Amino acid sequence: MEKTFPQCGKHAARGDWLPLLRATGADLAALYARADAVRREHCGNAVPIRAIVEFSNVCANDCLYCGIRASNPVPTRYRMPPDDVVSAARQIAAQGTAGTIVLQGGETPGDGDEIAALLRRIKAEVPGLAITLSVGNRPRDVYARWKDAGMDRYLLRFETSDAALFARLHPACTLAERLQCLRDLRDLGVQTGGGFMIGLPGETVETLADNVLLCREYDFDMIGIGPYVPNPDTPLGDQPNAYAGDPDMFFRAIAVLRLANPDAHIPATTAFDAVFPDGRDLALQRGANVFMPNATPGPLRKNYQLYPGKPCIDEDAADCSRCVQARLRALGRPVAQGPSHSLKRPSTGSIT
Numbered sequence: 302m303e304k305t306f307p308q309c310g311k312h313a314a315r316g317d318w319l320p321l322l323r324a325t326g327a328d329l330a331a332l333y334a335r336a337d338a339v340r341r342e343h344c345g346n347a348v349p350i351r352a353i354v355e356f357s358n359v360c361a362n363d364c365l366y367c368g369i370r371a372s373n374p375v376p377t378r379y380r381m382p383p384d385d386v387v388s389a390a391r392q393i394a395a396q397g398t399a400g401t402i403v404l405q406g407g408e409t410p411g412d413g414d415e416i417a418a419l420l421r422r423i424k425a426e427v428p429g430l431a432i433t434l435s436v437g438n439r440p441r442d443v444y445a446r447w448k449d450a451g452m453d454r455y456l457l458r459f460e461t462s463d464a465a466l467f468a469r470l471h472p473a474c475t476l477a478e479r480l481q482c483l484r485d486l487r488d489l490g491v492q493t494g495g496g497f498m499i500g501l502p503g504e505t506v507e508t509l510a511d512n513v514l515l516c517r518e519y520d521f522d523m524i525g526i527g528p529y530v531p532n533p534d535t536p537l538g539d540q541p542n543a544y545a546g547d548p549d550m551f552f553r554a555i556a557v558l559r560l561a562n563p564d565a566h567i568p569a570t571t572a573f574d575a576v577f578p579d580g581r582d583l584a585l586q587r588g589a590n591v592f593m594p595n596a597t598p599g600p601l602r603k604n605y606q607l608y609p610g611k612p613c614i615d616e617d618a619a620d621c622s623r624c625v626q627a628r629l630r631a632l633g634r635p636v637a638q639g640p641s642h643s644l645k646r647p648s649t650g651s652i653t
């Protein structure tokens with residue numbers, strides 16, 4: 302009998318996803334095949350490449366799981382000078398594989414004008430390169446200024462849909478505040494990316510289903526999810542991933558996410574490689590459609606270790622660009638040309 306799945310992209314309840322998040326054997330193979338087919342049908346075979354530049358690890362926040370949290374003395378703190386960020390952007394454009402630069406970093410309140418100036422420079426000096434920014438919760442007027450300066454997209458994971466768990470992990474922020482940021486971004490017409498970590502200590506498979514449902518409710522343009530990896534230099538370091546004994550869960554999550562969000566850009570995130578050999582390649586075959594190679598200058602990478610086992614720490618941007626091309630060739634997936642903006646129609650207003 303043919304396996305049935307909840308109708309793609311339509312609202313489904315927690316109970317509709319739970320059996321898929323528990324699938325094993327032939328059912329699991331069927332889930333992966335279905336997610337891959339939905340990805341192909343809605344996003345095509347070409348893979349948009351977004352090159353990440355981790356432009357600062359200076360952070361005022363103390364998220365309990367994160368390697369660049371303010372209280373961690375291990376990383377040497379850096380802020381890339383604007384000239385270096387612009388030259389990284391030039392290099393990305395010259396390599397010709399990535400149509401987007403993703404600027405990700407720690408959170409330092411008060412840097413709104415500096416970042417706006419940086420966005421303007423990249424837009425002026427490297428025309429045609431789309432810009433995604435990812436620097437945490439900010440007031441709506443700061444997001445608006447960045448949009449005016451050329452920001453195309455913003456990534457802000459909600460990390461978990463469990464408000465109590467969120468509060469335990471983030472000393473300075475609530476889930477409600479983070480969700481407000483995501484609504485502000487969407488209202489401003491910024492292509493908005495949410496997402497979560499898979500397997501935070503204390504979560505259950507029900508939490509995971511709710512995380513997928515929250516992504517569906519917000520109808521994000523992009524959704525980044527990746528396994529939680531305990532970092533021994535953080536207060537959560539001795540608490541294992543909730544699915545440590547069942548790594549298939551990381552891939553069930555990405556497959557179910559694709560079924561629930563057929564038109565979203567879903568990257569095969571770096572953390573998949575940290576927990577599973579060739580994890581990013583497998584993610585691309587089980588629902589993901591985007592690849593995000595690291596384009597941070599080589600010498601800085603060891604100071605942006607959000608978690609241990611992060612790949613490519615000893616490489617540089619040219620290595621990672623070559624590597625992604627080889628990986629995609631091996632999978633028979635061409636590189637998408639151009640910026641690969643959102644596949645959804647422009648936002649029409651607030652989420653109620």
Ligand code: SAH
Binds near residue numbers: 367368456458607
């Ligand atoms: N300051 C920005 C960027 C943070 S790093 C922000 O908060 O949005 C980007 C993502 O890395 C985070 O959203 C989180 O989901 C992930 N991350 C951080 N520490 C991690 C860990 N120990 N394991 C797995 N992912 C982690």
